[in-house]
Amino acid sequence: MVNYSADTLDATFAALADPTRRQILQRLSEQPQRVTDLAEPFAMSLPAVSKHLRILEDAGLLTRRRLGREHHLQLEPAPLRDAQSWIEHYRRFWEGSLDALAEYLEKPTPPTKPKKKKRKKT
Amino acid sequence: MTTTLTHPVSLKVSRLIKAPRERIYAAWTTPSDIMKWLGGGCCQFVSAKMDVRVGGDYSFLVKSEQSGESEIRGTYRELNPPGRLAFTWNTGGCDGDMERAETLVTVDLLERQGGTEVVISHDRFTNDESRDRHQAGWTASLEKLENLS
Numbered sequence: 206m207v208n209y210s211a212d213t214l215d216a217t218f219a220a221l222a223d224p225t226r227r228q229i230l231q232r233l234s235e236q237p238q239r240v241t242d243l244a245e246p247f248a249m250s251l252p253a254v255s256k257h258l259r260i261l262e263d264a265g266l267l268t269r270r271r272l273g274r275e276h277h278l279q280l281e282p283a284p285l286r287d288a289q290s291w292i293e294h295y296r297r298f299w300e301g302s303l304d305a306l307a308e309y310l311e312k313p314t315p316p317t318k319p320k321k322k323k324r325k326k327t
Numbered sequence: 328m329t330t331t332l333t334h335p336v337s338l339k340v341s342r343l344i345k346a347p348r349e350r351i352y353a354a355w356t357t358p359s360d361i362m363k364w365l366g367g368g369c370c371q372f373v374s375a376k377m378d379v380r381v382g383g384d385y386s387f388l389v390k391s392e393q394s395g396e397s398e399i400r401g402t403y404r405e406l407n408p409p410g411r412l413a414f415t416w417n418t419g420g421c422d423g424d425m426e427r428a429e430t431l432v433t434v435d436l437l438e439r440q441g442g443t444e445v446v447i448s449h450d451r452f453t454n455d456e457s458r459d460r461h462q463a464g465w466t467a468s469l470e471k472l473e474n475l476s
Contacts, residue, residue, distance in 0.1 A: 218451040291451075292338050299340040299447045301367025306354060306445070309364040310346040 213265065214291060217284040220264035225249075226257045233267060233280040240276040338449040345442040348409035352436060355412060362387075370397075381406055385414065404431070411435050416449070 220226055225247065232243060244254040258278065261267045265284045270277045344351060354360040356379045362372035370391035377385040386400040405413035413433040430451045437444040 215451065295338050295449050296340060298366065298369065299338070299449065300342075301369060302365050303340060303342040303344070303367075303445055303447070305364035305367040306351070307342060307344045309360075310344055310350060310354060 213284060214287060216264040217266065217288045220260050220266055221288065223257065223260075225254075226261055229254075229257060229261065230266060230280060230285075233278060234282075237277055237279040240278060243278060339446065340449075341444055341446040343439060343442050343444050348436040348438060348443045351443050351445060352409040352412070355434060356406075356408075379403060379406065401429075401432075405433075409436055 221230075228247075229243065232238065240255070240258065241251075243258075244251050247254055258267065258269075262269060266281055267278050268281055270279070354364070356377070358375040358377050361377075362375050365372070365387070366389065370389040373388040373390055373396065375385070375387050377383075379385075381403055383403050384400065385403065386398060388396060388398055390396050400417050401415040403412070403414045405411060411434065413431060416430045416432045430449060433448045433450075435446040435448075437446065
């Protein structure tokens with residue numbers, strides 16, 4: 206069974222809460238990239254991109270290798286898998302709950318048969 | 328992977344239930360009701376204590392074969408009968424080995440033809456501490472960039 210750490214998961218979800226950071230991860234999921242290449246398509250300054258990268262790095266979602274002056278970034282999928290399994294756990298929990306709630310509340314109503322009128326026996 | 332990145336943080340589950348909103352709201356806020364369905368049979372309720380007012384706490388003691396007794400607890404954040412309620416949720420549901428972190432559950436009850444659509448959103452939110460950590464990271468990375476240039 207997966208052993209979730211609250212701190213790790215909180216950092217993962219905080220990191221994923223931002224659309225730019227999700228886009229960065231999306232691109233890194235295709236292939237590792239240099240910081241400068243990664244930053245290029247974003248309409249923001251390099252420091253702004255760097256801020257996002259730092260958050261992703263702190264959350265353990267990417268690792269950075271320094272080759273001379275260049276930073277190469279690589280996606281680390283493990284925290285994503287933990288986050289996904291947290292979500293899946295609760296999806297099952299709440300779906301099961303709603304099914305049970307429906308059964309509980311819908312049960313008292315008798316099936317929709319037309320009521321037969323009592324007829325006097327002749 | 329793509330799925331993970333597209334819908335990574337918010338969990339939404341919904342279902343149409345053939346009952347009026349008032350009845351469903353009551354089923355969420357009455358101990359004897361909620362013990363009958365919450366968890367969908369994944370665990371057995373031992374007790375439910377609920378102080379149903381904004382800022383009030385609730386606590387469920389549940390038992391499952393897998394993980395023995397565990398507690399689900401939280402605080403009501405929003406009570407808006409019969410349309411919405413929200414509460415914090417601290418536990419991993421029926422799995423005792425999941426972490427205890429504060430998460431928020433919001434329940435919306437929407438009037439639909441033939442019943443009510445129940446929409447559950449379950450979100451993790453970050454505390455001030457982690458925001459501060461990110462702030463620190465931001466500053467540190469700026470300094471590093473300055474050193475590089």
